[in-house]
Amino acid sequence: MDFSAFILQQMVNALFLGSIYALIALGYTMVYGIIELINFAHGELFTAGAFIGVIVLSGLQQIGWVETHFVLTLFIVFGLAMAYVAVLGVALEHVAYRPLRNASRLSALLSALGMSIFLSNGMMLSQGVSDRAYPQVFGLESIDFFGAMISHSQVFIILLAFVLMVGLQFFVHRTRLGKAMRATAQNRTIARMLGINIDQTIRITFMIGPALGAAAGVMVGLYYGAVRFDMGFIFMIKAFAAAILGGIGSIPGAVLGGLIIGGIEVAWAAFLPSAWKDVTTFTVLILVLYLKPSGLLGESEADLRV
Amino acid sequence: MKKLALLTLSLVLALGIGTAAGKELKIGTLSPLTGPYAQDGTDIKQGVITAVDAFSPVKGFDNVEVLPGDSACDGGKATMAANKLINSGVDVVVGAYCSSATEPAQIPLMDAGVVQITPGSTAERLTHKGYDHFFRMPPRDDVQAWSTVEFLTKKQGVKTIALIDDKQTYTAGLTENIRKFAEDNGNLEIVAHEHITPGDSDFTAVLTKLKRISPDVIYMAVYQPEGSKMIQQARKLDVDATFMTEDAVFHPKFLEVAGSAAEGVYLTFAKAPETPERKAFEEMYKKKWNVDSIGSYAYYAYDAAMVALKAAEKCGCTDAETLSKTIRGTTWEGVSGEIKFDEKGDRELAHIIWVVKDNQFVPYWDPITGKDL
Amino acid sequence: MTEMVLKNVSKRFGGLKAVSDLDMTVPEGRILSLIGPNGAGKTTVFNMVTGVYPPTRGEIHYNGTRLNRLKSSTIVSHGIARTFQNIRLFGSMTVLENVQVGMHCRTKSGPVRALLKTPFERKEEEAITEKTMELLDFFGLADKYNEYASNLPYGDQRLLEIARANASSPKLLLLDEPAAGMNPIETEALMDLILKLRDTGLTIFLVEHDMKLVMGISEQIVVLDHGQKIAEGAPKDIQRNEKVIEAYLGSGAKAEKKAG
Ligand SMILES: Nc1ncnc2c1ncn2[C@@H]1O[C@H](COP(=O)(O)OP(=O)(O)OP(=O)(O)O)[C@@H](O)[C@H]1O
Ligand SMILES: [Mg+2]
Numbered sequence: 050m051d052f053s054a055f056i057l058q059q060m061v062n063a064l065f066l067g068s069i070y071a072l073i074a075l076g077y078t079m080v081y082g083i084i085e086l087i088n089f090a091h092g093e094l095f096t097a098g099a100f101i102g103v104i105v106l107s108g109l110q111q112i113g114w115v116e117t118h119f120v121l122t123l124f125i126v127f128g129l130a131m132a133y134v135a136v137l138g139v140a141l142e143h144v145a146y147r148p149l150r151n152a153s154r155l156s157a158l159l160s161a162l163g164m165s166i167f168l169s170n171g172m173m174l175s176q177g178v179s180d181r182a183y184p185q186v187f188g189l190e191s192i193d194f195f196g197a198m199i200s201h202s203q204v205f206i207i208l209l210a211f212v213l214m215v216g217l218q219f220f221v222h223r224t225r226l227g228k229a230m231r232a233t234a235q236n237r238t239i240a241r242m243l244g245i246n247i248d249q250t251i252r253i254t255f256m257i258g259p260a261l262g263a264a265a266g267v268m269v270g271l272y273y274g275a276v277r278f279d280m281g282f283i284f285m286i287k288a289f290a291a292a293i294l295g296g297i298g299s300i301p302g303a304v305l306g307g308l309i310i311g312g313i314e315v316a317w318a319a320f321l322p323s324a325w326k327d328v329t330t331f332t333v334l335i336l337v338l339y340l341k342p343s344g345l346l347g348e349s350e351a352d353l354r355v
Numbered sequence: 356m357k358k359l360a361l362l363t364l365s366l367v368l369a370l371g372i373g374t375a376a377g378k379e380l381k382i383g384t385l386s387p388l389t390g391p392y393a394q395d396g397t398d399i400k401q402g403v404i405t406a407v408d409a410f411s412p413v414k415g416f417d418n419v420e421v422l423p424g425d426s427a428c429d430g431g432k433a434t435m436a437a438n439k440l441i442n443s444g445v446d447v448v449v450g451a452y453c454s455s456a457t458e459p460a461q462i463p464l465m466d467a468g469v470v471q472i473t474p475g476s477t478a479e480r481l482t483h484k485g486y487d488h489f490f491r492m493p494p495r496d497d498v499q500a501w502s503t504v505e506f507l508t509k510k511q512g513v514k515t516i517a518l519i520d521d522k523q524t525y526t527a528g529l530t531e532n533i534r535k536f537a538e539d540n541g542n543l544e545i546v547a548h549e550h551i552t553p554g555d556s557d558f559t560a561v562l563t564k565l566k567r568i569s570p571d572v573i574y575m576a577v578y579q580p581e582g583s584k585m586i587q588q589a590r591k592l593d594v595d596a597t598f599m600t601e602d603a604v605f606h607p608k609f610l611e612v613a614g615s616a617a618e619g620v621y622l623t624f625a626k627a628p629e630t631p632e633r634k635a636f637e638e639m640y641k642k643k644w645n646v647d648s649i650g651s652y653a654y655y656a657y658d659a660a661m662v663a664l665k666a667a668e669k670c671g672c673t674d675a676e677t678l679s680k681t682i683r684g685t686t687w688e689g690v691s692g693e694i695k696f697d698e699k700g701d702r703e704l705a706h707i708i709w710v711v712k713d714n715q716f717v718p719y720w721d722p723i724t725g726k727d728l
Numbered sequence: 729m730t731e732m733v734l735k736n737v738s739k740r741f742g743g744l745k746a747v748s749d750l751d752m753t754v755p756e757g758r759i760l761s762l763i764g765p766n767g768a769g770k771t772t773v774f775n776m777v778t779g780v781y782p783p784t785r786g787e788i789h790y791n792g793t794r795l796n797r798l799k800s801s802t803i804v805s806h807g808i809a810r811t812f813q814n815i816r817l818f819g820s821m822t823v824l825e826n827v828q829v830g831m832h833c834r835t836k837s838g839p840v841r842a843l844l845k846t847p848f849e850r851k852e853e854e855a856i857t858e859k860t861m862e863l864l865d866f867f868g869l870a871d872k873y874n875e876y877a878s879n880l881p882y883g884d885q886r887l888l889e890i891a892r893a894n895a896s897s898p899k900l901l902l903l904d905e906p907a908a909g910m911n912p913i914e915t916e917a918l919m920d921l922i923l924k925l926r927d928t929g930l931t932i933f934l935v936e937h938d939m940k941l942v943m944g945i946s947e948q949i950v951v952l953d954h955g956q957k958i959a960e961g962a963p964k965d966i967q968r969n970e971k972v973i974e975a976y977l978g979s980g981a982k983a984e985k986k987a988g
Contacts, residue, residue, distance in 0.1 A: 050566055050567045050569070055563065055567045058563045058566075058592070059560060059563055062557075062559040062560050062563060063560075065557075065559070066557050066559070178388075178389070178393035178394055178397060179393065179394035179397075179608060180394070180579070180580050180583065180608055180612055182608075182611045182612040182614070183612075185587075185614050185615075185616075188615075189587070189590045189591050189615065189616055191591050191592070191593060198591065198592050198593045200591040202591075203591075225828070225832065225835055225853075225856075228821070228825055228828055228829050228832075229829060229832055231818070231820075231821060231825075232818050232821065232829040232832075235818045235819065235820065235821070236816060236818065238780070238800075239812070239816045239818075240829070241799070241800045241801045242778055242779070242780070242800045242801070242803075242804060242810065243801075243804060243809075243829055243830050243832055243833070243892070243896065244801050244804040244805055244832050244833025244834075244896060245801060245829070245832050245833075246801055247801070269556060273556040273557070273584045273587070273588075274583060274584055274587045274612050274613065274614075274616075275580065275583055275584065275612040277391070277580065279390070279391065280556070282554070283552075283554045283555060283556070284556075314557075314560065315559070315560040316560075317560075318549075318560035318561050318564065319560050319563065319564055322550075323549045323550050323551065323560075323561050323564075324522060324550035326552065327552055348819075348820065
């Protein structure tokens with residue numbers, strides 16, 4: 050393996066990991082943007098998506114659809130996982146966050162932590178404590194891209210992540226509801242005065258963010274081959290760091306943050322002693338926050354008074 | 356006539372041997388019932404319960420009680436759980452699993468005069484502390500490392516090896532020992548030593564780094580969840596080294612999750628004797644817990660509990676002093692082979708080399724005899 | 729008659745009585761100004777009318793509808809829109825988007841349709857863009873439609889606020905100090921613009937400190953001091969009103985003292 054192939058391969062590794070972090074980070078940032086709440090249960094929603102994915106995929110594999118209707122199978126798996134978690138997200142908002150919307154931030158935060166523990170335990174009880182294998186529908190084959198090996202699943206996942214992020218960008222910038230969402234994120238009071246239904250906007254945010262997390266969950270299962278009830282934790286920490294790094298509340302910031310965190314992790318492990326990998330990620334995070342407390346693309350908070 | 360004899364016998368037992376009446380044997384377990392290693396931890400708990408169910412009633416005891424404790428693969432939690440078991444009056448503890456949990460738990464258990472048998476911890480120093488009441492079922496780390504180096508140099512004839520560990524007591528101890536034996540051997544060069552974080556999923560960066568260094572062998576000192584993911588990524592990255600790993604990966608889950616990626620991976624694990632007892636145990640275990648496959652540590656846990664039960668029955672005692680003496684002084688037959696403890700509490704047992712073939716663990720080579728299996 | 733009527737309206741903030749027993753009517757199609765020294769309670773009146781908070785006592789009716797407990801998102805659909813004393817634009821959205829958000833309550837398409845881009849949605853979007861550009865043209869902001877609101881010069885930001893409020897097709901427009909921070913030329917243009925808006929049939933409810941503007945365009949003036957109405961009438965009457973002069977001089981004297 051020559052040096053250029055090595056660099057290219059590490060870039061692919063970073064892009065892949067970064068895209069996953071970015072997708073999860075989007076969920077944190079969108080929710081925070083709209084209700085200034087860190088949705089600690091987001092990692093569990095991501096895991097729930099992975100579980101729905103494996104349940105549906107295993108079922109479809111059993112009836113032979115993976116061989117006969119490969120594309121349709123993937124469509125159904127992602128579709129159902131995202132839809133289920135979107136509903137779960139809305140339910141979560143309704144039960145745990147809406148009643149506390151005018152309470153102190155601390156109570157909402159505690160409620161979020163509580164929901165995280167609740168969902169995590171729920172999945173432990175219903176799905177068991179051990180790894181659950183994901184059907185490896187893409188096999189182990191890779192494409193040789195100038196010496197870098199890109200597996201079929203990686204190609205698919207990177208493309209899908211890209212499509213989802215572009216779709217989100219399109220939604221928030223080109224559609225009426227997307228604009229309402231951005232307006233609400235910038236100043237809820239004013240948005241309400243302009244006739245925006247804040248409840249509906251928040252509900253839509255709690256559909257899209259968790260759905261993206263669910264997609265990331267299925268992607269993780271498909272590529273890494275296994276899911277477990279507590280898998281959300283490590284991804285949550287990294288994605289959360291990504292959202293903060295990019296500027297929590299900022300959608301492009303979450304994507305940028307995800308790619309940077311993925312990049313740092315890979316670069317560090319690639320060139321320096323891998324033992325210190327995680328320390329570096331968080332050192333960079335602390336450094337950025339020290340220099341720019343609102344994150345790379347973050348904005349300072351809106352003044353909600355009128 | 357027979358009935359009458361039985362009745363008389365039981366009457367005699369109930370009234371006559373008054374000393375035995377009300378006697379109870381309490382066996383505690385310590386294993387991670389939560390966290391990433393909860394699978395192995397659950398296997399351990401179930402192995403112990405299976406043994407008690409299979410062996411009961413124990414002559415001389417009215418009742419045997421199993422008290423499960425959660426060590427969570429964490430020193431603090433393990434100590435707390437150990438203290439809780441001591442307060443409940445346990446006589447024997449089977450546990451813990453992670454060496455980093457077993458070591459701190461040893462202190463209160465040994466102080467309280469409880470016999471401890473670990474079904475999973477393999478760090479050498481656990482049996483080097485002069486504890487009389489501590490026993491270990493699986494072979495020590497250094498034995499495993501020795502087997503690995505023997506295999507790689509004698510059987511495979513490889514020259515270079517890269518090590519990966521996840522910085523935990525067990526895995527770091529293993530790579531340390533491999534380094535030691537490789538240096539003693541002189542024919543195996545360690546060309547890289549990388550680390551990963553337990554719980555991580557993505558190891559592509561480290562694997563790519565090793566692919567570039569291109570060692571003959573990559574040794575994965577990790578646990579099953581990470582091992583299953585790592586081998587898949589290695590295959591997708593087209594890393595053409597030989598992959599070798601250890602007993603913490605030796606689990607049916609590894610075959611299930613890694614699938615075809617696991618083919619050709621070598622592992623060290625204790626010999627599995629083809630005895631009727633082992634078959635009977637497997638059948639009983641699968642039926643009792645409604646599972647298709649049995650985790651490796653269930654065997655050790657079953658044996659540990661069996662040894663404790665048989666010894667207690669033999670000496671009719673629960674005090675650590677006599678119980679330990681009985682355990683040490685006898686050769687036991689177990690589902691993990693013959694069990695004979697030396698004065699330190701270690702078994703005279705070596706790992707053999709296994710290989711994954713057609714999604715099965717298959718015995719491959721015995722480092723003691725130097726023969727194919 | 730679509731007029732706005734405030735009956736006996738009071739607002740308390742803890743111990744502070746920001747507005748006391750205010751009775752007033754904003755007649756349809758006119759320009760009515762609410763003036764008074766700093767802290768008199770003018771913005772508080774706007775906030776009650778637009779549903780930021782309910783009055784402590786009293787009734788607010790518009791076009792026969794009681795507004796007291798309605799949500800601000802509902803009030804806007806009754807045809808009441810406003811601007812803010814401290815500019816409250818969506819800084820990281822473009823000029824065009826700000827106006828489009830202002831139009832939100834007059835448009836329909838839901839989330840699914842928005843994503844699927846149905847013909848209805850496409851047609852509606854075209855109509856929205858067209859209407860938005862017309863509006864921006866009216867306010868002289870058309871050539872800046874793609875700039876971020878936060879990058880506009882101050883005067884233009886004020887205009888954009890009015891444009892955004894207008895996007896909801898209101899019948900009653902509340903302007904809270906629209907000339908604040910404008911230079912005399914801009915203020916002059918603003919006067920023309922307000923008159924032009926009035927001529928389209930819009931009712932204007934204005935809060936402003938710039939007396940030249942107030943006296944120049946108001947048809948009727950209400951004066952507040954310490955939350956109480958102290959005068960009401962045509963501009964020329966107000967200019968001569970003793971109480972009003974005293975209130976302004978008094979507060980002016982206080983302000984000087986503070987500055988000193
Ligand atoms: N949300 C609030 N909480 C507490 N007090 C408030 C609040 N809003 C306004 N006030 C107080 O009510 C009084 C009236 O304020 P208001 O903003 O209505 O005055 P104003 O006439 O608009 O003054 P200005 O000309 O300076 O804008 C002031 O004393 C102000 O401090
Ligand atoms: Mg004001």
